[in-house]
Amino acid sequence: MAKTLVEAARRMGVTDPRLLAAIAATPRDRFVPPRSVARAERDEPIPIGHGQPTSQPSLVAQMIEALLLTETDVVLEVGTGYGYQTALLAHLADRVYSVERYADLAEHARANLAAMGVANVEVVVGDGTAGLPEHAPFDAVIVSAAAATVPAPLAEQLAEGGRLVIPIASVVADVVTLYAKRRGRLERRRALTPAQFVPLVGKYA
Template structure:
């Protein structure tokens, strides 16, 4: 299946932003999966990358990024780097990306993968994503690739006034990718983006505390 097919899948879902489509066309997903899974890289499906984590399903990544309405001037905080595929896409659409990954080995893979495709405006940091990166805040946009019952307070605090945050909110049947904006210092829910199934967000500020992942993702 040629890489252009992923672009067509995204377009057929109603996402027509030429910058978004160009970013997907220019980002070789096969560089962002384990070698054993390269044959599946151009399929619109999640792929395991270790530690019970997946690299994300491209069409869902596209919906999350599209909701941010990026113009190219933003500084973005990403929670959940994985192998760096979404990071690379964000870097093509924004001024600067700071991406946080809990597992050091995944972060190393992501750094190598980003360097291999000449992404120079993204930095991968190992740490607790629920705490964000206060030293680099505020952020114009935040994207979280794991589910929790609510947005961790530090991430809301580090979002600039008028900024957008996309995150799956835990549900009983499915998680709901939800778009928020920050108005007068508070997060306001704007719309539901898509239902899906995500690994749980882990960290000090995730509701429920530091719990190990207990379910697979459809991201």
């Protein structure tokens, strides 16, 4: 199964050997609802409740690769879901703080991550658009829902030199976009790929 998803990521241009190794080491069937285990090896989104999906793995890989994570980075993830992306981030970074709107999804994610022995993650129930100022600054921020613009608190909590990936909503399709913080300002670096995401919900969305 993991080999299939590694190949899917490669087909989408992902080359980071650390990320590919993380995908190989992270069985996706441990991060989907029991009724969807048979679909976990497919490179496709899977519903997880509340109208939310767990994203297509090759898309997740593209977004993570753009963050250029190092082993000392502290990451903020907005949208935990069942914890699959969280687990990949935890393989690559020193610490991951993940914010999930729905308490039951957060609980599933905590259980899934614990079962896989992932210890460098904290899952918080709350408004992801507000970030987690008590743990800022973050070296990287990744958002798994589409917004018209980057929520101001996320830009503020990004460290100087940090990277942020978020789908930016548009009429035709959401555009996954990479930003970087330079001289205290958030700068758009490049568009990664078009995609479809659920809307980002929260005070600063």
